[in-house]
Amino acid sequence: MARMGKSSKLSAALIGLILGASLVSCDDGRTGAQDAAKQLASALAALDVGAVPFEGKDSAAANEQLHEVFKELDPAKPAVQSGELKLDKDTATVPLNYSWKIGSGEWKYMVTAQLKKSGDKWLTVWTPGLLAHLAEGEVLGTSSQSPARADILGAGDVPLVTYRSVVNVGIDKPLLASTDPAASATQLAELVGVDPAAYVQQVQAAGPEAFVTAITLREDGRTISDNQIGEIPGARAIRDYLPLAPTRTFARALLGTAAEANAEQIEKSGGELQAGDTTGSGGLQQQYDAQLRGSHGIQVFAEKGGLTAEERQSLLNGGRRLLFEATMKVGTPLRTTLDPKIQQLAEDVLAKVGPASAIVALRPSSGAVLAAASGPGSNGYDTALLGQYAPGSIFKIVDSLAMIRNGMSPDSTVECPATLTVDGRTFKNAEGYPASSLGSVTLRDAFAHSCNTAFINARDTVSQGQLEAAATSLGVAVEAPALGASAFLGSVPGDATGTEHAASMIGQGKVLMSPLAAAVMAGSVAKGSPVSPQLVLNPGADESAAAGGAATPSASAPATSAAPSGSTAPPAAAD
Known part of the structure; x- marks a missing residue:
């Protein structure tokens, strides 16, 4: 192998120096800004910006404000994508495209994030508008309208499962006054035939303003009267309507049941169910739940946070600005061939x-x-x-x-x-x-x-x-x-x-x-x-x-x- 002379080594060193200088001059900070934008989008999608460095706001405080702004949309989370970054020396702007699944609709909007370079780091300039089209002090609010659950029909479109009158029998804790909750709960449990020990535990665990249901009875044919219930301190019967078959046992294994969604069902629904919604369990009620249930009508609006009801009433439209609306969709009745008489x-x-x-x-x-x-x-x-x-x-x-x-x-x-x-x-x-x-x-x-x-x-x-x-x-x-x-x-x-x-x-x-x-x-x-x-x-x-x-x-x-x-x-x- 031929040996490299001193002049050759010097030339190679000069070329390397020139190339290195060229690479440094090409690094205008865009890569760092793009990485910061992607980190921001990912953190916003997770609704957790506690690790994002901000200018003008402590990260923990920004995270707390984010949760306050979006808490009405819980448990939903958005998809957030960063767009094309525009760089101007030590500042940059990047569009953030949000997409939320809200009821039967999709709420999409775009905000612009501003980034500033501080030393070797890119910081996000904090503003409430980074989260949605909000002014300082505004949060998101929601209102919803739930459709009635559709019927399950039999042969000739005769209603099999339809809304029927019921009474929820339970202890209304504010009515107890000085009465021992356990004593009233025991009396009521024995009257309606539920486990006294379990019901006493439920009543004791509930908050002071709670109504704790012991049993739901069909109004038609019930043998326990309002007078019997009223004789127990704190007990009352609240009338309601539930989608029910003609009898408790009628085609139960086939039709399934419909009742208020529990916490587990709400969590597994991915935002489809809300507290108070009626959902199906087992049989056709569960299989065709989405068809029977329909979807909520939901409004998302911006409003000033921390106002009292009186202060809000004094403002035009309650101080609310409509940002998004998903139209309510009523459920579709499920038609079957079952003949109720033969069944x-x-x-x-x-x-x-x-x-x-x-x-x-x-x-x-x-x-x-x-x-x-x-x-x-x-x-x-x-x-x-x-x-x-x-x-x-x-x-x-x-x-x-x-x-x-x-x-x-x-x-x-x-x-x-x-x-x-x-x-x-x-x-x-x-x-x-x-x-x-x-x-x-x-x-x-x-x-x-x-x-x-x-x-x-x-x-x-x-x-x-x-x-x-x-x-x-x-x-x-x-x-x-x-x-x-x-x-x-x-x-x-x-x-x-x-x-x-x-x-x-x-x-x-x-x-x-x-x-x-x-x-x-x-x-x-x-x-x-x-x-x-x-x-x-x-x-x-x-x-x-x-x-x-x-x-x-x-x-x-x-x-x-x-x-x-x-x-x-x-x-x-x-x-």
């Missing part, structure tokens, strides 16, 4: 059934679900639509369709032995099976008496895939796009051998159905083509569900005249 009848039938139970009634011609009742033993679970059960002998409807597709007829001869062993597992008929129907019988007779062994015997001529195909042709184990509610339409494996395939032939093994799926299957037989269930009628949609696929009408129709016995699923009905 109530189904619930009456199940009222004294101990285990989980359900009745689903649908109209085969349209798939309209007329009733979807879950009994008290379901403990609030929507057994009617979501229950998963081995269908048992009602699955012989599927077997029969598959067998007929393979060339048999209702009059074909099948073998019905008392027992049948498959790969070491013995299957038998139900207790009390008539001996006269054993041996060589017609498929019609085997179906009518629900001969397990006859249908298991067909396992060699009906594959598991053919069972699955027959099930889907009857509306089972398929999607239900027109239903409009969460549901389980069944599961029929397309691949199974040996004892599992044998068990599938009598609705056992891994075959599962819901009461809704059972009703759809029966309805498909009655109609002669697949039924697609429909519960929620979307606005503008055709009320009759579209049907797809095909069953074999002439062969499957006789199945409706003899319902198979021994089903392990809850009852289902098709109309």
Whole structure:
């Protein structure tokens, strides 16, 4: 390698010095100002400017003023983006673009931030206008208007859930005077049937001006009178209206409930819910909450902070300047196919059934679900639509369709032995099976008496895939796009051998159905083509569900005249 001489080293050093000087002269402070602008925008979006250096304002004091200005918008936070920076020596300006989600609208505005260089730092010049279009001493205020919650309608648009009169029974603490709060709370709890210890704790924890609700009673049919309530010091009944079904239990698992939003629901709503809002929990009330609830009408305005009510009344428009307005949107009623009379009848039938139970009634011609009742033993679970059960002998409807597709007829001869062993597992008929129907019988007779062994015997001529195909042709184990509610339409494996395939032939093994799926299957037989269930009628949609696929009408129709016995699923009905 050639050695570098002294003159070469000197030339290289001079070039490096010149380049370094050029780079320094190009650094006009823009990078530092842009970094400061981005830091400011990020801090404003987080509503925390405690770490931002300001000129003319202590950072902690600026942060406190920011919180005071924006507290009426809590818990909402803005998106803030810094725009193109303009630099003039040691000063700079940068636009800040704010975007707030307010009710159903979006409040957008732009303010200009001024930056000044102090030493090697860029400081933000503090002004209330940095937060919004505010003058010194102004803060943001809001007013809102809430729409009434829309109804849930049944068949013929009969109101199922609508506003009904209620009374909130509780202790109004200002009325207690010198009375022991615990004593009154205990008396009231015992009167209305709530836990006295828990209610006493609620009353004691509430503030001195609070009304603490013990229970909300329907006005219609209540047995606790105002006189009984009034005899307890501090107790009173406050009348109100709530969106309620005809009775406390009416289609409760399906419809869900609507009540005042709690703190957790408000926090999780991302600003959609406010204190005092009514929101849905469970069922259709929760699924279609946004549609039923509508959205608030909200005004955001600038006003002088710290004024008394009297001082504000003396000012034009209360001293308020309107900055933004989101128009209130009323909720849209949810239309369903439920027939209230049939639904109530189904619930009456199940009222004294101990285990989980359900009745689903649908109209085969349209798939309209007329009733979807879950009994008290379901403990609030929507057994009617979501229950998963081995269908048992009602699955012989599927077997029969598959067998007929393979060339048999209702009059074909099948073998019905008392027992049948498959790969070491013995299957038998139900207790009390008539001996006269054993041996060589017609498929019609085997179906009518629900001969397990006859249908298991067909396992060699009906594959598991053919069972699955027959099930889907009857509306089972398929999607239900027109239903409009969460549901389980069944599961029929397309691949199974040996004892599992044998068990599938009598609705056992891994075959599962819901009461809704059972009703759809029966309805498909009655109609002669697949039924697609429909519960929620979307606005503008055709009320009759579209049907797809095909069953074999002439062969499957006789199945409706003899319902198979021994089903392990809850009852289902098709109309």
